[in-house]
Amino acid sequence: xxxxxxxxxxxxxxxxxxxxxxxxxxxxxxxxxxxxxxxxxxxxxxxxxxxxxxxxxxxxxxxxxxxxxxxxxxxxxxxxxxxxxxxxxxxxxxxxxxxxxxxxxxxxxxx
Amino acid sequence: xxxxxxxxxxxxxxxxxxxxxxxxxxxxxxxxxxxxxxxxxxxxxxxxxxxxxxxxxxxxxxxxxxxxxxxxxxxxxxxxxxxxxxxxxxxxxxxxxxxxxxxxxxxxxxx
DNA sequence: TAAGCTATGTATAAGGA
DNA sequence: TTCCTTATACATAGCTT
Numbered sequence: 001x002x003x004x005x006x007x008x009x010x011x012x013x014x015x016x017x018x019x020x021x022x023x024x025x026x027x028x029x030x031x032x033x034x035x036x037x038x039x040x041x042x043x044x045x046x047x048x049x050x051x052x053x054x055x056x057x058x059x060x061x062x063x064x065x066x067x068x069x070x071x072x073x074x075x076x077x078x079x080x081x082x083x084x085x086x087x088x089x090x091x092x093x094x095x096x097x098x099x100x101x102x103x104x105x106x107x108x109x110x111x
Numbered sequence: 112x113x114x115x116x117x118x119x120x121x122x123x124x125x126x127x128x129x130x131x132x133x134x135x136x137x138x139x140x141x142x143x144x145x146x147x148x149x150x151x152x153x154x155x156x157x158x159x160x161x162x163x164x165x166x167x168x169x170x171x172x173x174x175x176x177x178x179x180x181x182x183x184x185x186x187x188x189x190x191x192x193x194x195x196x197x198x199x200x201x202x203x204x205x206x207x208x209x210x211x212x213x214x215x216x217x218x219x220x221x222x
Numbered sequence: 223t224a225a226g227c228t229a230t231g232t233a234t235a236a237g238g239a
Numbered sequence: 240t241t242c243c244t245t246a247t248a249c250a251t252a253g254c255t256t
Contacts (some may be wrong), residue, residue, distance in 0.1 A: 001248040002235025010151045016220040020235080021150040027233060028142050031154075031250095035139060039132040039161050040121045043139075046177050047146065066157050112231045113252025131252080138250060142233095 017050050025049070029057045042066060128161050136160070140168045153177060 011017040025047055036043045044066035045057040056063045056078030122128040136158055147154045147170030156168040156179035167174040 001201055001233050001250095003237080003246055003248090006149065006235070007246065008145060011149050016235090017150050021146070021152065023234060024142065024149070028139065028146060028154075030233090031135065031139050031142060033121060035132070035135045035158065037119055038117065038122050039128050040133070041132065041159045041161060042157075043159070044144075044157040046153075048152045050150050050152060073212045088205070110225060112233095112250050114229060114231090115252060115253080116231065117252070127252090134251060141250090 014050070021049055025055055029055075032057055032059065036060070125161070132160055136166055140166075143168055143170065147171070 006020075011020055013019070027048070028045060032043045032045050035041065041059070043059045044063050045055075046063065047055045049055070058066055060066075117131075123130055139156060139158070143154045143156050146152065152170070154168070154170045155174050156166075157174065158166045160166070169177050171177075
């Protein structure tokens, strides 16, 4: 868009790259907001600037909630009963914790 | 965009809502791809369809990698390593378990 | 019912203040 | 810088198949 067509490759000029990042980052957040409102859905976005600065967007609650819902869904493919859901959630939490902490992790759940 | 301007509110007609979701979901993924290429950055997107079907996009590696990078970064900024990420994941897990099981839940984490 | 069309609204690349 | 301006390219709403 704009006066000229940008070729789809990394923008060499760091200044232009930064400007383009800001504009398009805002554009994506706007689109994500619209999608979540129009369709009444959850949307989450994570973006890193060229200098590594993080921007997150989450239409509903925190971005962590969206992560969790992601873990939920990955584990609930089969329409599980509560116990199964609990177990697989625990397993997936263990897994992500062990990666997070670069070591083993265990989780006890009381419901 | 399109023939008429859509008001920014939930689309009532389920059929239209679904169509709009599909088109805009693809649009966001295209924008995210362009952003990541043009600016040489990592971008991750999670979206749920009106029927709860999940779509993820990740410019680089799996969406889990982006999650991890998120936790890493949050923890670098706050000073506390791992513990915060672990705590917020545990809290989220407790919450979701208590909803799943229609009662209180508690979680112990060992890392 | 998914896929294509097109008129129209939106995003944005350059440039300017 | 940070915010306008505006020409242009892009996304998409409603329609058609």
